Amino acid sequence: MTPLENELTALKKELVSMWILVQSQLNKSKEAMVNFDKDLAREVLVKEKRVNSYELKIDRDCExxxxxxxxxxxxxxxxxxxLKINTNLERIGDIAAGIALYVVESTVNFDLKALDNTEVIRMYDEAINILLDTRTAFEKEDTVLARSIFKRDDVLDDINMAAPETVGELIKADISSLPExxxxxxxxRKLERVGDQAKNIAEEIIFYVEAKILKHFESSQSGELGIED
Incomplete structure (x- = not known):
């Protein structure tokens, strides 16, 4: 291998390591929320510094x-x-840390029935799976899998769109549940942004593998993507 190939291989491994850390952060923030585990939430906040360090290191290596x-x-x-994927992953790490901070700051436990009724747990699981599949698409240079992310993000968008009504019903049923x-x-709202970051990552995978720039995407029954060379 040439010196350039060696450095690119090392960079890819480093990016995957950051990916794994961010996935762990997202998983732990979910577990902390479901179990109202403040210690685990604080662990996520502490490890956010490692995510930031990865971002800076990868940026320097690229430069x-x-x-x-x-x-x-x-x-x-x-x-x-x-470079762009690195930024997207750091932002997902920020989202995981933001949710962990909610757990630390909250004085009330998150009711599992409320989490189920608002579909937060389903949304969390889908966000985690989407992030995992973007990593697989990156490692295998699988643009078919990358393209599947766009449609799957609709699940997150739908739950987000329905959130004001579902959360409103929760408050109507018990006004004391307002803080929760x-x-x-x-x-x-934060999990919806995980989907947005994942779509950005999918676009970058398509760009570097196929030399195609994804300019527009419209969700449709045909599932077609508007792509320009």
Whole structure:
């Protein structure tokens, strides 16, 4: 392997390691919310510093590769994609930490029935699975799997759209649940953004593998994507 190939391989491994850490953060923030585990939530907050360190390290490595090797073609596309994916993963880490902070700050336990009725747990599971599949698509350069993310994000969007009504019903049933309901609504809003970040990552995978820039995406029954070379 050439020096450039070695550095790109190391960069990809580093990005995957960050991915795994962010997945762990998202899983732990869910567990902390469901079990109202403040200690686990604090662990997520502490490890957010590691996510930030990964982002800075990957950014520096990308800059060094640009400066030393002047990559072209697919190597250049990979580096450009890696920079953006790095940012998307850091933002998902921020989301996980934000939810963990809700658990730390909340004075009331999250009622499992309320979480079920508002579909927060379903939304969380789907967000985690989407993030896992974007990583698989990245590692295997699987653009078919990457494209599937766009449709699957509709689940998160639908739950988010229904959230004001479902959370409103929760408050109507028991006005004392207002603080809990507001936290749940905030969690739903944050999880919807996980889907947005995952779609951005999917776009970058398609870009570097196929040299295609995804300009527009419209959810339709045909599932077609508007793609330009």
């Amino acid at each position: 060094n590769i640009f400066a030393l090797h002047c990559p072209v073609a697919i190597d250049l596309r990979f580096l450009l994609a890696a 309901a507001l936290y749940i609504l905030s969690v739903i």
